[in-house]
Amino acid sequence: MDQALSQLCETVRAASEAHTPLLIRAGGTKDFYGNASSGTVLDPRSVAGIVDYEPTELVITARAGTSLAELEQLLAENGQLLAFEPPHFGANATIGGCIAAGLAGPRRVSFGPTYGGVRDFVLGAKLIDGRGQLLTFGGTVMKNVAGYDVSRVLAGSMGILGVIAEVSIKVLPRPMSHHTLRFEMTADTAISKLNEWAGRPLPLSASAWHEGTLYLRLAGASAAVRAARHQLGGEDFDNEQADAFWIGIREQTHPFFADNAPLWRMSVPSTAPALSIGEPQLIEWNGALRWLRTARPAEQVRECATRAGGHATLFRNGDRSAGAFTPLPAPLAAIHRRLKAQFDPLNLFNRGRLYLDL
């Protein structure tokens, strides 16, 4: 173990002895996400850098404090990418924060090997637990069923189990070619078309519907993209403009996200009909992700999500007294409490960030 890493373990051990709560925070680009937490700030950016990257192994191992932008730049230089297309939400985003937040971008619901969220690409991790011990889960190989798959659980854990010190991630080649199409249609038509297309072997890579227009990104082998354009029709969207559009969706710089009204992230089965709630919506992931701007009370929004068979997260702004995330059923909440106690017996890390009582 090198000095920076052992120093970070030592800091956690000292906090554990003094029972000092810790707030894990690197670049702070996702401060807005989850519930408010408090504690002495622990900045893991002292532990940074690429540990191992052999492009032909399709795996990159990096320390948690590594800049997300630099990591993606390195992959791009080698013709590869993070398939889950994570949002950065600022120049200071780190790979550790990216994993802990567990947020994926437009490519999450794509065809073929790039399908999947953050957890689908996590292969291994080093984690500093609440005793200051460095634990090693998973590995650097794509198939590994030795022990429970704890490293995938870190994706979206909001830092409540420990300090992520290092991660190994499966990476993929950049698609040979990509192209975006536009269609004028209602939300309901878009939802039913997207689900129908997803059931056919088409190189779908991303979708976004807003105010009567559906944007559809195709990506894959040139022949596949060409054939799909021919099959689907629609209006061609200039590639440069399209790239900027998808970055705007991913980074939430698209005008839909511009004002300060509470922003809700509704996860629903992809075939759920358009939400009848009335306020402005933006639909992604073939219908499975619905962004909603509304000042309605949390119970009402969550009720609407439950009726659609899903759940709702208060993503930005608004009153979080009911919690940012949908409450858990009792047996799952009990497992969460026991799991948290196993990794962090003194409840040092990110108190309340995921659930107010965790």
Place this chain on the structure above:
Amino acid sequence: MIPTMESTLHALSPPAERSRAVDATRQRSLVDALRAFLPEDAVLFREEDTRPYECDGLTLYRQLPMVVALPDTEDQVRRVLQLCHEHNVPVIPRGAGTGLSGSALPHHAGVLLSLAKLNRILSIDPLARTATVQPGVRNLAISEAAARHRLYYAPDPSSQIACTIGGNVAENSGGVHCLKYGLTVHNVLRVRGLTIEGEWVEFGGLAPDAPGLDLLALVIGSEGMLAVVTEVTVRLVPVAQTARCIMASFADVGEAGDAVAALIADGIIPAGLEMLDRAATRLVEPFANAGYDLDAAAVLLCESDGTPEEVAEEIERMTAVLLAARATRIQVSNSEAERLRFWAGRKNAFPAAGRASPAYYCMDGTIPRRRLGEVLKAIQALEPKYGLRCPNVFHAGDGNLHPLILFDDADPDSVARAEAFGAEILELCVQMGGTVTGEHGVGVEKLDQMCSQFDRATLDAFLGVKSAFDPAGLLNPGKVVPTLHRCAEYGRMRVHGGNVRFPDLPRF
């Protein structure tokens, strides 16, 4: 020091002697309690009835269960769990029993809970591309039922005709197409099940990113130790319009490994990428008539799927890369029949091993692909040490090795040598930066090697996960995570013995 035959001869008790006797009094009262809500023929306890359940696909370990329970409704499963929890009785869930690591090995004082009768496909939603099924549904049956919608379930372990989706969830099963289409964990959306207390739980869901920690990722691959699965919703994907396969020969296994790296460097993710070494092609060819080049040191099978245009483009690129990577012979399938013939050899490797030898022991390590040549040569070098042959088939795309150790299960010495050979291969995988199991699970088989792969703090964290789900420690106890004592014994043996042997300790 190289161990002699004599040193391994007494290292291992014959499998039968590792098992423990069932307590007849406890058995009687458990049978009575179960029959209060299960029909008579759903509770087995006579030796002739429980004998078929004494092992799974790993026949080196056998143990009679105290009782076998065969519920056919979810509610009966719940009541079995409640009863066992109340009376502190271990529960060992089981699907089709095709597992290869002893995860479903019974417990002498426990209930073997067979989920085979929960075998209904509950619904298929072609628009949402999902299938909801009971755990006893066979893997292949899902794809067969979805076929009329031009959809299928992607993970295809070689036992897919027989293995169940519940077992796949327990083991996080892979298959030959997982480089492109993922493992079980990437293709299961939701699991409904029961805790050991008999409480309903649901992990994941039809909507993405279920609230809270991703417990679904923990449950998949947990070998039945965290919860009992009673319903699974899987993701279905569209059937490709066409597929073609390249069969390439190489004069050296290292060069074949480099060819795989070259394909990926060129930005290609083949739908399937498998390798057989010369010993493996010679083993399967008489059995499968696949047309393998028997002079090649390694044969690579490399598949492309998609639209006809896409496949034509990809096959052309892959052929160019393979030729540049010193392939000595290349054949491209020109018909579906020919493609299936290329695969027949690979898919029949295990039955062929079973025909060529009284028994075979299938290993399952994964290594970083760049170490392939090195590892295969090291395995070849171990053959004379143990006096056993070991052909290799290999999921080349993801680094998952399946060495097949051929031995004679009627000869205790041959059994001991096979186990010691296997253990040394697994140790080698750990040294190479890999893992002791890519897709078959730890079960009871690889408990010792878990001590090499993980440090004590991490193993204790695994025990912590186990107790967060199952505080009483009754679900499939003793599997996957070795105790402190066991690792200490294993460490002592390796230090003092100077060689890898199996301890003659009682295991349970």
